[in-house]
Amino acid sequence: MNLFGETALFEGGIKRYIDFKLPDTELRLWQRFFNKAEADLYYHTLLKETPWQQRIRKMYDKVIPDPRLTAYYGGANGHAWTPLLLEIKQAVEQITEINFDRVLLNLYRDGKDSVAWHSDNLPADGKHHHIASVTFGDTRIFKVRHKTRKDIQQLDIPLTHGSLLLMGETMQEHYEHHIPKTAREIGPRINLTFRISESLKPVYFEGR
């Protein structure tokens, strides 16, 4: 079921649904997918109850901590799903009509936390899938740029409290994204990226 349909809905002058109509991919945003009360509750609970860790990456002989905290749920190596994360996942699945099996949580503690330009890794089955991104807390700018086409303008998308952004299957192949640091005095932001680790395997029935 698609609650808002494909047309833009306006509320107090704010466009609630935007289809960016990007060349080579799909990028769609629901600005207030969760209402303020829901988003506040999810924000406070996730901030307090998530086993946040700072991941460390080895670059040659250097050890570099990620400039944000993370937690992984689902799949073989993730934490077990919590009822709250399942509730958010279900709401996302209902509107996108896509099933997800993992979620990566990022906590940007303040404006000094960030994520560098990247496209997300290829899942285990060697194919890119949709990624659904949910934001709670302070607004940060999600930057998007095409990997090769300079004629396509870079996008700066403010991801607000309770928003849902859906990246299409070909987004990681053609585009990169980035959350820059900001000098603004801001509070924490939590981002959840719902992912698919493998395509659902077709079930074969043996004929007689």
Ligand SMILES: O=C(O)CCC(=O)C(=O)O
């Ligand atoms: O925080 C965000 O909005 C994006 C996070 C991200 O790109 C990632 O974890 O791969």
Ligand SMILES: [Fe+2]
């Ligand atoms: Fe990413």
